[in-house]
Amino acid sequence: MDFLRPEAWEDALAIMAERPGVVPIQGGTSVMVGLNFDLNRPTALLDLNPVTELARWEQLADGTLRVGAGVPYARLISELGDRLPGLAQAARTVGSRQIRNRGTVGGNLGATTGDTHAPLLAAGAVIEVESSARGVRMIPAAEFYPSAQRSALAPDELIRAFHVSPASGPQYFSKIGTRNAMVAAICSFSIVLYPEERRVGTGLGSAAPTPRRALAAEDFLAAELDWDGELDNAVARRFGDLVSEAANPVDDVRGTADYRNHALAVIARRALTWAWQDHSINRRSAWTCV
Numbered sequence: 033m034d035f036l037r038p039e040a041w042e043d044a045l046a047i048m049a050e051r052p053g054v055v056p057i058q059g060g061t062s063v064m065v066g067l068n069f070d071l072n073r074p075t076a077l078l079d080l081n082p083v084t085e086l087a088r089w090e091q092l093a094d095g096t097l098r099v100g101a102g103v104p105y106a107r108l109i110s111e112l113g114d115r116l117p118g119l120a121q122a123a124r125t126v127g128s129r130q131i132r133n134r135g136t137v138g139g140n141l142g143a144t145t146g147d148t149h150a151p152l153l154a155a156g157a158v159i160e161v162e163s164s165a166r167g168v169r170m171i172p173a174a175e176f177y178p179s180a181q182r183s184a185l186a187p188d189e190l191i192r193a194f195h196v197s198p199a200s201g202p203q204y205f206s207k208i209g210t211r212n213a214m215v216a217a218i219c220s221f222s223i224v225l226y227p228e229e230r231r232v233g234t235g236l237g238s239a240a241p242t243p244r245r246a247l248a249a250e251d252f253l254a255a256e257l258d259w260d261g262e263l264d265n266a267v268a269r270r271f272g273d274l275v276s277e278a279a280n281p282v283d284d285v286r287g288t289a290d291y292r293n294h295a296l297a298v299i300a301r302r303a304l305t306w307a308w309q310d311h312s313i314n315r316r317s318a319w320t321c322v
């Protein structure tokens with residue numbers, strides 16, 4: 033097996049175009065599992081670690097964050113946790129410290145299942161991908177998985193970065209697993225509040241063939257929430273039910289569809305409640321500052 037280590041992004045793209053079947057590797061926390069278990073035997077690995085720009089993030093002139101596909105979870109948490117709290121919460125639940133030191137959002141998107149998909153969806157992230165033949169494509173997170181186990185990436189494309197606005201309000205991520213660490217999600221949920229726009233974003237993980245938003249639940253909250261008042265328990269419960277109705281889970285070794293539907297209603301209601309508590313505190317401190 034060839035092990036290719038280009039230092040320039042353009043050279044990495046050229047290899048993707050010239051060597052069909054080459055497998056990109058970033059942190060290797062998913063690729064190496066496949067190799068070790070002999071599930072995958074590619075003719076070549078394309079190591080993206082020497083392309084150092086992938087491990088950088090920046091704030092663009094319009095305020096958007098552009099985060100390189102190779103920024104590991106540990107740095108996402110320590111350097112961007114204040115600006116991307118929902119994604120950072122999800123990152124904290126990934127694997128162990130060793131996995132978080134190596135694993136990346138780029139690899140999580142490339143791996144087709146993962147805990148970052150729900151928070152990226154809820155926050156309206158956009159994925160920057162590129163090929164040498166067709167240049168850059170910007171793919172909204174909501175369109176990144178057209179069908180189960182298949183991403184929108186063409187065979188010659190690489191993920192370069194994701195773009196997302198810094199939080200303008202509370203964000204929460206919640207994941208159900210059989211224990212609190214080193215566990216694949218039975219289901220997960222992410223919520224993002226946009227108080228200035230009077231809007232809510234949602235993302236569901238491991239709850240349908242592809243990650244998805246709960247659009248009816250978002251619309252319901254936009255219509256029913258009193259942004260200057262208290263959160264009505266009936267509204268929170270109805271929100272949870274609508275999130276559950278948006279799901280289309282399967283029975284598998286990790287949990288039944290019924291369990292997932294029930295769990296989603298509970299974690300969505302809880303996540304909204306936590307977010308609303310933060311929103312109320314932020315509102316009170318804004319009044320105090322005036």
Ligand SMILES: Cc1cc2nc3c(=O)[nH]c(=O)nc-3n(C[C@H](O)[C@H](O)[C@H](O)COP(=O)(O)OP(=O)(O)OC[C@H]3O[C@@H](n4cnc5c(N)ncnc54)[C@H](O)[C@@H]3O)c2cc1C
Pocket residue numbers: 055056057058059060061062063064065080101125126127128131134135136137138139140141142143145146147148189190191192214215216217
């Ligand atoms: C013990 C253990 C626990 C884990 N726990 C979790 C967990 O709790 N939650 C979770 O979501 N995941 C978990 N994982 C899976 C894995 O750690 C994550 O998916 C991680 O984000 C993968 O990132 P990586 O950089 O290591 O990817 P890699 O293993 O390097 O790559 C993963 C996939 O993405 C592709 N890829 C990588 N970079 C690019 C790129 N720039 N462009 C295009 N394709 C690319 C690769 O070809 C491969 O198909 C766990 C894995 C292990 C071994």
